[in-house]
Each structure stands twice: as C-alpha cells, then as structure tokens.
Amino acid sequence: MSKLKQTIKQQLTDKIYLHFGRRLEEATKGQIWQACALVIRDEMSAKKVKAKRTGGREVHYLSMEFLLGRSMTKNAYNLGLLDDLTATLKDLGYDAADIFEVEPDAALGNGGLGRLAACYLDSMTTTGLNATGYSLCYEYGVFAQKIVNGEQVETPDVWLDKGEMWLLSPADEVQEVQFGGHVVETRLNGRTKFTVEGATTVLAVPRDMLIGGYKTDNVNTLRLWAAKSPVSIDMPRFFGGEYVKSQEQEAAAAAITKLLYPEDNHFEGKSLRLRQQYFFVSATMQSICKRHKAKHGTLENLHKMHVFHINDTHPALAIPELLRILIDGEGMCWDDAWEITSQCFAYTNHTILSEALECWPQSLIEHVMPRIWQILREINKRYLHQIGGKVDENDRRDMAIVWDGVVRMANLCVFAAYSVNGVSALHSDILKEDIFRREYAMTPKKFTNVTNGVDHRRWLAQVNPKLDGFIQKHLHSDDYLLKCNDLEKLVKLPNSVLQELADIKREDKIALANHLNRTQGALIDENMLFDVQVKRLHEYKRQLLNVLHILTLYQSLRDNSEQDFVPRAFFFGAKAASGYYAAKRIIALINSVAKLIDNDPVVRGRLKVVFVENYRVSLAELIMPATELSEQISLAGKEASGTGNMKFMFNGALTIGTMDGANVEMCEAAGEENMFIFGLREHEVEAIWREGRHDPGAIYRENKRLASVMDMIATGLDVPYEDIAGGLIHNDPYMLLTDYDSYVAEQAKVSETYCDAAKWNAMSLANIAAAGRFASDRSIKEYAKGIWRV
Ligand code: 26Q
Secondary structure (H helix, E strand, O other), X not given: OOXXXXXXXXHHHHHHHHHHOOOHHHOOHHHHHHHHHHHHHHHHHHHHHHOOOOOOOEEEEEOOOEEEEOOHHHHHHHHOOHXXXXXXXXXXXXXXXXXXXXXXXXXXXXXXXXXXXXXHHHHHHHOOOOEEEEEEOOOEOOOEEEEEOOEEEEEOOEOHHHHHHHEEOOHHHOEEEEEOXXXXXXXXXXXXXXXXXOOEEEEXXXXXXXXXXXXXXXXXXXXXXXXXXXXXXXXXXXXXOOOOHHHHHHHHHHHHHOEOOOOOOOOOOOHHHHHHHHHHHHHHHHHHHHHHHHHHOOOOOHHHHEEEEEEOOOOOOHHHHHHHHHHHHOOOOXXXXXXXXXXXXXXXXXXXXXXXXXXXXXXXXXXXXXXXXXXXXXXXXXXXXXHHHHOOHHHXXXXXXXXXXXXXXXXXXXXXOOEEEEOOHHHHHHHHHHHOHHHHHHOHHHEEEOOOOEOHHHHHHHOOHHHHHHHHHHHOOOHHHOOHHHHHHHHHOXXXXXXXXXXXXXXXXXXXXXXXXXXXXXXXXOOOEEEEEEOOOOHHHOHHHHHHHHHHHHHHHHHOOOOOOOOEEEEEEOOOOOOOHHHHHHHHHHHXXXXXXXXXXXXXXXXXXXXXXXXXHHHHHHHHHHOOEEXXXXXXXXXOOOOHHHHHHHOOOEEEEOOOOOXXXXXXXXXXXHOEEOOOOHHXXXXXXXXXOOOHHHHHHHOXXXXXXXXXXXXXXXXXXXXXXXXXXXXXXXXXXXXXXXXXXXXXXXXXXXXXHHXXXXXXXXXXXXXXXXXXXXXXXXXXXXXHOO
C-alpha cells in the first residue's frame, strides 16, 4: 500500500472509531461514506487555514439556489485524492462507486440558474478568486419525482441527514433578522432616526460548506443560512398543557428555510418566499458588514473591498438592506449611503419571460419589512425625480420601481447595480433592445454580456473519464483541464481516432441503458440513436414539439413499416413545478406515448420513449456522456442561454436546436455544418407577433401530417389529451406549429447523417474541440475582469 493510501486508511479507521464507536470492519456502507466525507472535509479545512488571501476585492455571490449535486467525487478530484481514495476503498473490500452512491444530491436549486451558481463556485475557486457563495440551507431541496401511472408525484427530498457531513457551523457568526413591527421616527441632533419596534427576531445560523478548487490551495466557502427561533419553547405554555402551541414560534421560524420553492422561471408572490428572500439577504449583508467593520472600523470603504453579485432579482432586497445598515446602523445620510451602495452591486438577468419577473405587492413588503418598504419608496422617489425630465410619461411608468402598488425587482436592480448583464449574446441584446431599452439608452455602459459556461472538469473529465482519457492521450497532456481552449487542438487529429470516440460513446450508452434497466425497468437497445431532452418542464422549452416529431415518426412507420428507418430512443427527463398544470399534462402525455410504442409490435424495435424518473444532477452525470443527439428546441428568444446544451457539447453530442440563447454561439464556435439548426429566428418571431400573423389554427387546417398527429394526441392515445391539442390550435404561444415542418425536416437530416458513422463522429469531435469557449472558467474570468474588477 502506498503511503497516501496508508494515511487515508488510518484516517478512515479513526473517523469510524471516534464518530460511530466501531471498528472499520463493522461499519455500514453509510458510515464508510460519512467517514470519507470527514476525511475530505478535514483536508479542505486544513488548506483553508493555510491559504494566503490576497488583498483584492472580495466577491460575494448571492443566489437563492445552488444546485450542487454530490460533492464527494468533486472534492476528492479537486484535491487530487480521488484515485487514492478509490484504491483505498478497494483495498478495504468496497466498490468505491457503490460507496459514493450513498450520497444524496444536494438539490438546493431548480435548474439552470442554480446549477450555474454551483459551476461558478468551482471556477471562482479554481481561478484563485477570494469569493464566497451565499444561499439558504433548505431542509428539503427540490422535490424528488416519482412517476405513478404516468403522472408526476412529488415527494420530499431529504438530503441533510448525510449532506450535513459537509457543513461547518461557526456559532459565533449567527445573525439576527427582524420581521414585521412598525417604524418609529425620532429626531436627534436635527436628523431623523429610524427604529423598528415590535419586530419578531429570527436567528440565521450559518452552515458553511468548503469549496476546494482544482490544483490550487485556494479554498472558498458556500454559506447556507438556516432559520431558527431565538426561543425554542414557551415554557409557561408548555406547562399549561399547550404542548403544540408552546412550540409554534420555533416552527414559524424554521418554516423559513424548510423548503426550496420548486418554481423555475415562474414568479408567485407567496409571503413565505418573500420572507425567505429577506431572511437570506439580511443575514448575508449584516454578516459581511460586521466583519468588514470589525476589520476596518468603518463601512465607508465597503465598495472598495467588496462586490455583491445578485443572481437574478431573487436577492434584490440586499440593496435596500445595505442602505438600512448604512443609514440606521451607521448613521450615514442618504446620499453617502447611496454613493456606497450604488457601487457595490452587479446584477445578472436570467430570463425575459414576463411570468418570471418578480413583482411584489407593496402591501406585503410593507407588512413583512416596514423599514425596507420605506427605503424602497425613497429609492423610487429619487429615481423618478432623476429621470423626470428625460423621459415621457409612458417610459416613466414602465421604468418605475414602485408603480400602482407593485414593487418591480428587475427595475430596482437595473437602477441600483453598477453592472447589468445577460447570459448569452442574444439574450444580452434582447435586454438592451427590448425590456431594458430605456435604461440602456440612459446608461449604456452599465450593460454587458457574459455568456454562461459549465464546469468542464465535472461535466467532461469527471463524468466521462474515458473521453478525458482519449483527450489526454491524443493531446499528450492534461492541460485542457485548466486551459479549456486547448480542446481546439483536437481538430487536428486524424480520422483514425474517430473509431475510438465511437467506442467510448457506445460504452457510455450501454452504461446508461443498464442503469435505467436497473432503476426503472426500462429495456433500451444501445444500437438506437440516443436522442435526449433533459431540462425543467416548461412550455417554452417545447418538449411537446419533440413529442409531435415522435408521433410523426410513429405514424410514418405505421403507414409504411418497410421503410429504411434509423432506430431511435428518445429520452425525456423533467420535473414540473407542482402547481404547473400544463407541464404535468405534458409529462403524462410523454408516458402515454411511451406506452403506445411499447405495446405496438410494428414500431417497438425501431422507436423507444423513456421518461427518466427524477432527473437530477447525479442522473445528468450518466446521461450527458451517453447522449448522441441533444435537443435544444426552445422558441427563439425565450431561453436566456441554456447550460445543458454546453454539457452535451463537451461530451460529443450533436445538437438539434433553434437559434436561441447560447445555441447561437455554439453554432458560431462549432460551425453551422456541425449542428442541426431549424426554426424561426428571433427577429422572425418578433415580426410575426408585431404584424399579427400568428395563426396556429390555419397551420392545423393546412398541414395534414401535423393535423393527424395532433388528432392522435387529442383522442388517439390510451387517454384523451384534447386540452393539449386544443391549446396548440387555439393559442400556441410558443409557436410549435409554426416550427413543426422545419423541425421534422431537420430531424430527417439527423437520421441521414447518423447513417454515415464517419461523418457523425467527425462532427462529434468538432463539437468537443469547439466546446472550450463554454467552460465556466472562461465566464468567471470575464466576470472578474469586466464586472467585478478583481
Ligand atoms: C422567483 C420568485 C418566486 C419563486 C421562484 C422564482 C424563480 C426561481 C427560479 C424564478 C426563476 C428561477 C430560475 C430561473 C432559471 O433557471 N433560469 C435559467 O438560467 C440559466 C442560467 O443562466 C439559463 O441558462 C436558462 O436559459 C434560464 O432559463
């Protein structure tokens, strides 16, 4: 046994002995996992203590979501310990993969925005930034999905029992957050002093997760706040026999961080969500300000040493909260406090869907946080005054932060932040030309773009070790792990390597097929083309368009079963927000189509539909490497960027997609000849609406092939889906019918290309070679230089 393995073995033995009072041989699988986590965590703690901090501006990344997934292999990999840990476990008689499976995903996020934050934490740490992530320590992450009779059932996602192992709790950094009460104004030395009386205090307990970077001594922290009541029990009540009532205050406080709201790209004005947001930002801003003041004796230089990054508008209340701290806490006047605040915040917008824009009722904000409401009103008053002479009455109305009893968080962020960015070139252009055009006209320099990226160490090297091996072998180095653009060198490889690439894909397809067979009994032929659409279920993402294509193939096979046909397996993975009825109907429809095909001997061997249950980070890690065709088919202008598209690209999948979000840049990077692009362009979508030309009913009447598929959806499956078909004919806001012909035609090209294996594999390699631009290291370097100025 090597020295390192010896050490790891000794450490595991000690942990099992000290924490569980057992000998190593007596430990359960769960305990072995926990011991591994402690060993890894200790290693990161030791590094953190030793780490030297440079004096530059600190980055604070505020996000209501961090969709981390599992941490064990990530941490071990970054520390350079993964191989030794795996080998040690093997020596001890365990299959490491089996042990690592014990870890639940930390699913503290819904989808793209949350996973982006997780990738960014890795890149910020690896590139050496002094950065801290902040979020909430939700007791339950996004629900676990079960499919029962073809329909989604939500069950609680319990992660903390094991996830806790990663968390440290610095008790001296607990913060107090105040809710409710009323503002009292007193005059003191000619100035008005504001205090809140009768408020309820909730404690914010920090639960810190250490984040280690790759090949660096830099260690950062993800701080998750947990809510707790300052009094856990009302003694007189308890002894008076009111056992449940005596614990109500504790329950009310704990409710704040009980669970993650499962809405993705959708705003609902729930009072508890507002409390979550304020709890989050108040704890965060107070703790940063306290630490800064303790060190520097003043908050006057706060903006010189810190930047607060706001991940969408969800943490926007950090802006009035900082003003509150500076004015009420430090006694600054408004102008001084504003001068500091307006240089502290950078804001990233992640969506232009109007139903996702946060608009809170003024009355709710006033009730939950009366002082914050006063400050918001003051910001709005000064803003309207400032723009007063420059814009007309309509613009004033649209730009206002508070209007008609509603507080608009995006307008607040655009005004108060010194930087505003979108997440892909197209999306940033839409911000400048459409929703924020007036603000852009006044402060053009504020607006920039940073195209999203993904952690390619996780999403290529770790999830696809065979592809990583291929790259390292042919590039004669592992430099690409830190220099993502090195992947470009792959284009020079001779065609003789393509078979290797195909063999790797085949093995990964078999691994996925086996997994899905084991976990949900799916029977999948690995010789089929693996066609995958995994992402949150949302109408704008157009999973339904994919279904229309599948049924088109189905009908064509039924009409002529003798035709040449490229067998395809379609995989869907998607959670629908609990209250999103239309999305849940689409899940049911997909499962009905899967059943139809499985029960039909004519098509069975040539078509397959699999609904992957409970799609999550750890499943994505199996799916990405096994995918041949990635579906990125949102209506142009709707998907801000997409990040799944990039993960597929790194793993050599080809993309069928619209010119939306980052697809546009992927196409530019890989070359149009290496992608399957279809559908309306964003300006064409715009023109159709502007000119009132949208007429889905007419398309339905004129397109026989499409009508026949839609009729089948309405009444030709095991149960009717007339609501879905009717919705398309009468509304079709995401223009599925308009893009249908173009999509089906492009899909035919996909099948044709697939028959030419050499061509397909060459396209696959070209995509991997062009993917470097979509590494989060690149994004973070752009943020650091262009926005955070660190
Ligand atoms: C807001 C208020 C109340 C309740 C929930 C929400 C809420 C929660 C999550 C609103 C939006 C989200 C998530 C949005 C999101 O994931 N957007 C995606 O961000 C990715 C990263 O930039 C992009 O790649 C995707 O295009 C975008 O859809």
